[in-house]
Amino acid sequence: MKDNISSRFSQLGGGGEIKIIKECPTCGKGYPEAAINIIEDDSEAQLLHVTCEVCANAILVLIVVSDIGVSSVGMLTDLHASDVVRFRQKTPLDEDDMLQFYSLLHSKKGEIIHYLAEKK
Ligand SMILES: [Zn+2]
Structure with missing residues (x-):
């Protein structure tokens, strides 16, 4: 099995992504699973782009898993998921x-x- 955060959490009985981000920080509406775009997913970190279907604001979430636990950083963004992919490849x-x-x-x-x- 591919060693990434999604597979590690699937083994624990969860979905493909970690359920840390549940609702939009702007309007409070819960995120449906379809709103979550997994941009990057490896053994130690996962980068998610989530767009709210109600207010259309988006957030970028970086989740890092280490020996001491799970930590996450989220921020509002005006980037679309495709922009994130494009800019990640830029120097x-x-x-x-x-x-x-x-x-x-x-x-x-x-x-x-x-x-x-x-x-x-
Ligand atoms: Zn919202």
């Missing part, structure tokens, strides 16, 4: 990215808004 911005952006701002003076709109 952090570095000095070259900053210089490239600086050069772009100067080369496109006065038209940067139009330039950015074209890039969508």
